[in-house]
Amino acid sequence: MMKKELKVNAIKNGTVIDHIAAKNLFKVISILKLHKISNQITFGNNLESHKHGNKAIIKISDLLFEKNEIDKIALVAPNAVLNVIKNYEVVEKKKVNIPDEVIGIAKCFNPNCITNNESMQTRFSVLDKQKLALKCHYCEKITDEEHLYVF
Amino acid sequence: MKNKSLVSISDFSKDEILRIVELAADFEANPNQDLLAGKIVGSLFFEPSTRTRLSFETAIQRLGGRIIGFSDASSSSATKGESLKDTIKMVSNYSDLIVMRHHREGAARYASEQSSVPIINAGDGANQHPTQTLLDLYSIYKTQGTLENLNVFMVGDLKYGRTVHSLLMAMSHFNPTFNFISPNSLKMPTEYKMFLDSKNIKYYEHTEFTDILEAADILYMTRVQRERFSDHLEYEKVKNVYVLRNSMLNNTKNNLRILHPLPRVNEIHTDVDDNPKAYYFEQAKNGVFARMAIMASILGLK
Numbered sequence: 001m002m003k004k005e006l007k008v009n010a011i012k013n014g015t016v017i018d019h020i021a022a023k024n025l026f027k028v029i030s031i032l033k034l035h036k037i038s039n040q041i042t043f044g045n046n047l048e049s050h051k052h053g054n055k056a057i058i059k060i061s062d063l064l065f066e067k068n069e070i071d072k073i074a075l076v077a078p079n080a081v082l083n084v085i086k087n088y089e090v091v092e093k094k095k096v097n098i099p100d101e102v103i104g105i106a107k108c109f110n111p112n113c114i115t116n117n118e119s120m121q122t123r124f125s126v127l128d129k130q131k132l133a134l135k136c137h138y139c140e141k142i143t144d145e146e147h148l149y150v151f
Numbered sequence: 152m153k154n155k156s157l158v159s160i161s162d163f164s165k166d167e168i169l170r171i172v173e174l175a176a177d178f179e180a181n182p183n184q185d186l187l188a189g190k191i192v193g194s195l196f197f198e199p200s201t202r203t204r205l206s207f208e209t210a211i212q213r214l215g216g217r218i219i220g221f222s223d224a225s226s227s228s229a230t231k232g233e234s235l236k237d238t239i240k241m242v243s244n245y246s247d248l249i250v251m252r253h254h255r256e257g258a259a260r261y262a263s264e265q266s267s268v269p270i271i272n273a274g275d276g277a278n279q280h281p282t283q284t285l286l287d288l289y290s291i292y293k294t295q296g297t298l299e300n301l302n303v304f305m306v307g308d309l310k311y312g313r314t315v316h317s318l319l320m321a322m323s324h325f326n327p328t329f330n331f332i333s334p335n336s337l338k339m340p341t342e343y344k345m346f347l348d349s350k351n352i353k354y355y356e357h358t359e360f361t362d363i364l365e366a367a368d369i370l371y372m373t374r375v376q377r378e379r380f381s382d383h384l385e386y387e388k389v390k391n392v393y394v395l396r397n398s399m400l401n402n403t404k405n406n407l408r409i410l411h412p413l414p415r416v417n418e419i420h421t422d423v424d425d426n427p428k429a430y431y432f433e434q435a436k437n438g439v440f441a442r443m444a445i446m447a448s449i450l451g452l453k
Contacts, residue, residue, distance in 0.1 A: 108257075140278055142342070
């Protein structure tokens, strides 16, 4: 078997987020606030992917993600896969999954919604996971992918 | 439905809607009952609304209840920067029931989660106004003798009008046929049409408002609001197209009644007012009975 050439250097311990659509790389960096942490991070963009056109990959040393953060990734990169790395080996693969209810991680696009004017948690039911349609539990308006802002 | 808040018309089932309508008829027959004696209702109008507030306050007074509250936000602590949550926590300590109008969408749902007493939504921004819907349903029931199998024509601003959206949702329990008449820019939103499709309810869309009213049982008129148009010329073009005149009612059914949530501007010509099919002023009066029914049933007094 031919040895695969790594386009982005391997990490010893941490998390590799793979299968991010290329256009969403910087959104993922922003919602995970990766620009504010001191861990070693390498990333690649516009890499060839057999599944989904051009993809991006992020490798973060010495960091694991909580469920809440994985749900955030799902909202902006629904096909992403998280690989947990220990001693250069993949010990766990997690496919992200958009939950049925999205609580406290996304902003309602309606500026007149009470959630944008009171100190409180947002809450949405997910009407469509493919096209992404989040119905606000409060103002009942639908936030779509184009208007989505993840905290 | 005891102790249940009324935030959105979809909070009430078909049976609960029918129960309110029947109770409203009881209250109309016998309007002065001391059911709310000893009760205090918080009436919180963060946004002024003469018609809805007076209708609620009349209903409370006729039932012998007392009222605390304010009629616009400038006389409330909201001007000092108090959060909605804190205001609701405080007033729900003082009262047995809260009636609230607020300018933000979703405020009523949030208040119902923070309050220890039931909340009745008297309008939250452009979102919901369920007591208007229940008084509309009572008006339809009273004039038609039923809510089932009616042909409902809705005219005007069908895009932004919260009253038509809520009425559509509520009527969907009763096998209606809808006819939507509006300019293209103010058509019924797709989400509501998809909802009707999913329930196999027939609807027809028109842009012309002429002699198509023969089949109507209910004609629900709404105001085309100037502020909905970014293009002033476009507003000037449509504002006089969707005007109901008495001459248009010549070939209509005898049981037809014309409803309007009021206030009207020019969309119903005053020559309609004396036609026995004009029902909008009685409709406003029905609001008091519908609100008596809603409060009495939420407090478990009926």
